[in-house]
Amino acid sequence: MGGFVAAALAFPTALFSFALVVVVGYWLVMLLGGLGFDALHGGHGVGHHPGHVGHGGNAGNVGHAGHAGHGAGGHHGTADAAHGGSGSHHHGGVLDRLGLGGVPVTVAVSLLVAVAWFVSLAGTVLTSGAPARGGVFAVALVAAWLGTRAVVRPLSRLFPEDRPATRGDFVGRVCVIRTGRVTAGFGQAEVTAEDGSTATVQVRTTEEAPGLTVGRTALIFDYDAERELFLVAPFDPSPPGI
Template identity: 45%
Template structure:
């Protein structure tokens, strides 16, 4: 075990060893909930940067450790081993990106169906079976003015809150119904 630590703390393996300690500490903090796994808003081949960088460090560390043990490099050769281990780390990390990408699916694209079930505020003078617009706020806080229709004869005028309950794909409009606050208007 002493030989392992001696090799890990000898140049060139000491450089990625320090980085590996940082990576392991980071993932321990993530495991215990003290850090966020997505601290870098960056994608490396469809995989979060934290995962890609962690793999790069681990593969580079292993390559430099193997080079240190096998070659017992001098300073000049040590730089070559360090560069070679980085190259090996990059190649192996890149090879793992495609299979790992399946574990990190993209967020589904926004859809008009996301508005179904949300309240909206009527923005036109009235809503009929053939005419109307309303403003709806998406889950992310953004708002949109959309085409709306109603099936009945309820009083839906500007400023009234309604509920979007369906989307008509062919007509490209939303069906709405009034939201009553405990009493039915006369």
């Protein structure tokens, strides 16, 4: 046991040992947070509070709330969010360039640290002297990259990339008019996204549509990217004969 501790605290293993402690601590906290709190609170974990519906009043804004990725607490989503400018949390810039993308950053980093620690520990036990230990450090880094890359590729299938929401997703959906009327120059409507969140968007008609008044339903059939608004037409969702 003493030999193991000595090897774990010797160069270069010590560099990865401290990183491994952080990684193990992180996953223990995640495990306890996911299991312990659910058991203590009768299955109700943190973050299960219902959100509030956000409404955006500007043409450049599409406000979502109450669901992941769409804002929170009724704050308005920005145009950048509507176009998905942030990208997925599955990817880190450096990790992508190393061929380690496709999984959460925490998973990739944990694998890198674990493989590097194991290889450096084995090399530390089998070698002695600064030059040899320096070679072990280099080998551990390369082995960690190759090993993690080999594991990440099949593992990435379990973490499909989330496609960011865009304004174009609203095309083809039914909305409810929220202004007194909708014309070619003015109008707002409320539309429900695929995830169940709602947004108030700017809408226009291509011609005068007297039937599009507050509370009526309309079909979003196009998006005008230049003016950042949606084109709608009267739509009755009720089946014929009702």
